[in-house]
Amino acid sequence: MLLSTLYIVGITAEAMTGALAAGRRNMDWFGVMLVAACTAIGGGTVRDILLGHYPLGWVANPHYLVIVCVAGIVTTWMASWVARNHKLFVWLDSLGLIAFSIIGCRVGMDMGLSPLICVVSALVTGIFGGLLRDLLCRRQPMVLHKELYASVAFLAGAMYWALMTYGNRFGIDENIATISTLVTGFVFRMSAVKFGWSLPVFSFEAEEALEHRS
Numbered sequence: 579m580l581l582s583t584l585y586i587v588g589i590t591a592e593a594m595t596g597a598l599a600a601g602r603r604n605m606d607w608f609g610v611m612l613v614a615a616c617t618a619i620g621g622g623t624v625r626d627i628l629l630g631h632y633p634l635g636w637v638a639n640p641h642y643l644v645i646v647c648v649a650g651i652v653t654t655w656m657a658s659w660v661a662r663n664h665k666l667f668v669w670l671d672s673l674g675l676i677a678f679s680i681i682g683c684r685v686g687m688d689m690g691l692s693p694l695i696c697v698v699s700a701l702v703t704g705i706f707g708g709l710l711r712d713l714l715c716r717r718q719p720m721v722l723h724k725e726l727y728a729s730v731a732f733l734a735g736a737m738y739w740a741l742m743t744y745g746n747r748f749g750i751d752e753n754i755a756t757i758s759t760l761v762t763g764f765v766f767r768m769s770a771v772k773f774g775w776s777l778p779v780f781s782f783e784a785e786e787a788l789e790h791r792s
Contacts, residue, residue, distance in 0.1 A: 581677055581756055586645065588674020589618035591667050592707055593646035594660055597653035599715045607651060613714050614650030615643060621706040625682055625699055629689060668771060675727070676763035679704040679734040680756060693739055700735025701728060726770035729777065734763035 596617025600610045619642055622635045636643045653660055660667065682703025686696030705721045705728045712719040721727045741755035750758075769775065 580753075581680060584673055584677040584760070585681060586642075587670060588677050589642060589646055590649045591670035591674055592618040593649035594653045595667055595671065596707075596711045597650040598657060598660060599711055599717075600650075601654065601657055603715050607654070610650045610654060611647045613711055614653070615646045616714060617707045617711040618646040618649075619643070619707065620710040621678055621703045621708075622682070624706040624710075625685065625702045628702065629686065629691070629695075629699060631685055631689060669768070672730075672764050672767040672771075673760070675704050675731055675767060676734050676760050678707075679731040679763065680738050680759055683735040683738045687739065687742065693743075696739050697732060697735040700738070701732045704728070704731030704734070726767070726775050726777065730763055730767045730770065733766065734759055737762060 593614035596614040597610045599617070600613040603609075605613065619636050626632065626634045679700040683696050683700040685703075686699035691699070708721050708727075709719050712721075738755060738759040741750055741758060742752065745751070745755055
């Protein structure tokens with residue numbers, strides 16, 4: 579129940595941020611709904627296609643598609659409020675990221691896949707919505723350039739898998755595993771935002787390299 583609630587909160591927040599990105603590109607209502615939907619449920623869709631997990635999440639639960647499309651259109655009426663409350667949406671996005679990651683890992687585990695693929699499933703679910711949004715809006719994918727984001731999804735998936743696999747030895751059930759992962763992942767993500775944590779950046783300029791060689 580908790581995870582389902584957070585998932586709905588997460589896709590709503592993601593849809594609204596996706597709609598803002600579409601608005602910055604002057605898209606019509608169809609474009610707004612498309613970008614909102616890709617941002618909110620694109621990660622789960624890519625995961626299901628890659629893993630052969632059918633029906634797709636939003637096909638089995640059409641109300642998810644309705645929620646994200648409505649959230650996208652509503653954002654066109656309250657875009658200024660959404661933009662002013664950016665910090666709130668960072669918090670909601672962070673909760674959604676962890677919820678998506680847990681759900682992605684759970685899908686892999688239910689399919690009996692290897693630990694690595696379960697964690698990759700968590701990663702894909704968490705970040706591909708944002709990647710699709712940025713590609714549709716013709717901008718650099720933020721998850722590859724900003725503070726820790728993909729790493730948080732990966733670590734959340736790994737933590738959830740470990741707690742679900744070995745937690746029984748210590749009396750840890752599914753609810754405890756879910757809450758522990760949510761709290762730890764959220765704190766880690768918000769700490770990365772506050773302190774600007776990021777992975778090392780690889781920067782290579784071909785012209786500079788040629789100049790040094792000549």
